[in-house]
Amino acid sequence: MASTALGPPLLCIVDRAYRGAVEVQFFDTLYGLLDLHGQFERVDVVLRGAAVTMAVAEDTYRPSVRLGTMELDTLPDYRTSVRELVAEGCTVFVDEQALTALGFAPEQLVPGTVCISSTALARRWPEYDQVWFL
Amino acid sequence: MEAPTSHGAGTASYFLIESKGNWAGPNAGTFLMDAVALAEAGHRVRVFLVEDGVLSAAGEGAPELARLAEAKVEVYADDFSVAQRALTATALSPHVVLANMDTVAAALAEDDCRAVWH
Amino acid sequence: MKRRMWDLLLILTAPPHSGDVVTSALRLSQAVLDRGGSVRIWACGYSTMLTQDTFGDTKLPNTRNPKGHYPSPSAVIQRMIADSDGRFAWIGCTACSEERGAVHHVPQVRQRSPERLALTMAGARQTLYLGGA
Numbered sequence: 220m221a222s223t224a225l226g227p228p229l230l231c232i233v234d235r236a237y238r239g240a241v242e243v244q245f246f247d248t249l250y251g252l253l254d255l256h257g258q259f260e261r262v263d264v265v266l267r268g269a270a271v272t273m274a275v276a277e278d279t280y281r282p283s284v285r286l287g288t289m290e291l292d293t294l295p296d297y298r299t300s301v302r303e304l305v306a307e308g309c310t311v312f313v314d315e316q317a318l319t320a321l322g323f324a325p326e327q328l329v330p331g332t333v334c335i336s337s338t339a340l341a342r343r344w345p346e347y348d349q350v351w352f353l
Numbered sequence: 354m355e356a357p358t359s360h361g362a363g364t365a366s367y368f369l370i371e372s373k374g375n376w377a378g379p380n381a382g383t384f385l386m387d388a389v390a391l392a393e394a395g396h397r398v399r400v401f402l403v404e405d406g407v408l409s410a411a412g413e414g415a416p417e418l419a420r421l422a423e424a425k426v427e428v429y430a431d432d433f434s435v436a437q438r439a440l441t442a443t444a445l446s447p448h449v450v451l452a453n454m455d456t457v458a459a460a461l462a463e464d465d466c467r468a469v470w471h
Numbered sequence: 472m473k474r475r476m477w478d479l480l481l482i483l484t485a486p487p488h489s490g491d492v493v494t495s496a497l498r499l500s501q502a503v504l505d506r507g508g509s510v511r512i513w514a515c516g517y518s519t520m521l522t523q524d525t526f527g528d529t530k531l532p533n534t535r536n537p538k539g540h541y542p543s544p545s546a547v548i549q550r551m552i553a554d555s556d557g558r559f560a561w562i563g564c565t566a567c568s569e570e571r572g573a574v575h576h577v578p579q580v581r582q583r584s585p586e587r588l589a590l591t592m593a594g595a596r597q598t599l600y601l602g603g604a
Binding site: 237238239240241242243244245246250253254284285286287288289291293294 | 487488489490491493494497498501521530531533534535536539540541542544547550551553554555559
């Protein structure tokens with residue numbers, strides 16, 4: 220009989236951002252996390268480097284581009300995905316050093332995300348069976 | 354003996370597009386210094402930051418941007434890339450002007466414009 | 472016969488799904504088209520995968536929005552070609568295609584050997600090389 224046990228706790232670190240829009244649409248790294256996290260006991264996410272901007276709350280970006288007569292409005296919607304990860308129980312950590320270096324303050328993050336220093340985060344690795352750099 | 358310079362050296366018009374920048378990996382700022390060197394040699398130089406290149410204009414801004422300003426280089430940032438990276442929620446470098454792909458298309462249509470993508 | 476001159480040739484070498492270069496190339500192409508110009512994209516490296524007929528018209532289903540419409544990359548490119556009145560075209564490099572097993576291009580793609588790259592550049596007023604392969 221197949222095991223229905225959940226997989227081990229994972230810490231998934233995203234340190235490369237913006238890997239395609241038109242060809243990717245919904246199927247980006249954050250979607251992968253949303254789609255798969257239910258299989259695991261726990262999946263937490265770290266946004267590092269330029270990827271911290273995916274958790275900055277804003278209302279200017281429209282995930283849409285006009286190509287020919289087509290309005291392609293299904294480009295990745297990063298902040299919505301981050302909100303969904305938080306809503307579905309994943310802790311989303313945001314690297315504090317990268318955030319401030321880019322001129323943002325922790326208060327500007329999507330609610331429910333956790334701003335944390337790289338050092339403090341690394342000290343949490345033992346809480347997870349696996350640490351994956353996506 | 355110095356190597357001969359290429360013929361037709363005169364001044365040229367360069368449109369340099371930076372899609373990476375320092376947040377995408379080491380040495381990416383070197384391309385912006387190429388722009389400075391060209392400008393200091395008397396060429397007309399414009400720089401267009403796109404994709405991760407716009408991150409160079411955020412926060413304290415890459416130091417190369419101040420050098421570009423000193424060298425009278427026009428620096429543009431792609432408005433789509435800026436919005437995509439939530440940079441409208443922070444201040445961009447004062448040396449940068451928001452623009453879009455129309456600016457690039459217009460420049461590439463100029464007769465004497467040489468375009469380089471990094 | 473007078474050879475046609477294109478306004479812009481984009482040589483696209485960086486792979487899709489690694490950065491936003493494909494989006495930028497298409498956005499720039501659209502800006503050129505909006506100005507009444509013409510543009511060809513020469514796809515090299517893994518960007519040859521973008522126009523495979525194995526994609527079909529749509530991407531795989533979005534499990535979180537199964538009724539959404541998500542056009543495949545090849546469908547997006549085919550649509551741009553169809554909408555452009557002959558001013559937008561796509562070339563697939565035969566060597567890169569073969570190297571990657573990406574040999575089933577949609578019929579709108581013109582396949583050219585890399586030995587014809589210089590000739591293709593000569594047919595454009597401006598060439599921009601998008602590196603990163």
